[in-house]
Amino acid sequence: xxxxxxxxxxxxxxxxxxxxxxxxxxxxxxxxxxxxxxxxxxxxxxxxxxxxxxxxxxxxxxxxxxxx
Numbered sequence: 001x002x003x004x005x006x007x008x009x010x011x012x013x014x015x016x017x018x019x020x021x022x023x024x025x026x027x028x029x030x031x032x033x034x035x036x037x038x039x040x041x042x043x044x045x046x047x048x049x050x051x052x053x054x055x056x057x058x059x060x061x062x063x064x065x066x067x068x
Contacts, residue, residue, distance in 0.1 A: 031043045039047065 030040070032039055
């Protein structure tokens, strides 16, 4: 009985690790091109827009500081 319980726990742990690896793979495949490893167009644009917003925010904060 105890062995069956431990086997079931081990099986669940193995499935969890496999599931986590698959989720990581799917996430990477959605972000980058499989052959080149470069960002996909949508990921590149998302990253570009995020960085542009961050730069605007930083510049706006710098402009406020220099007004004092």
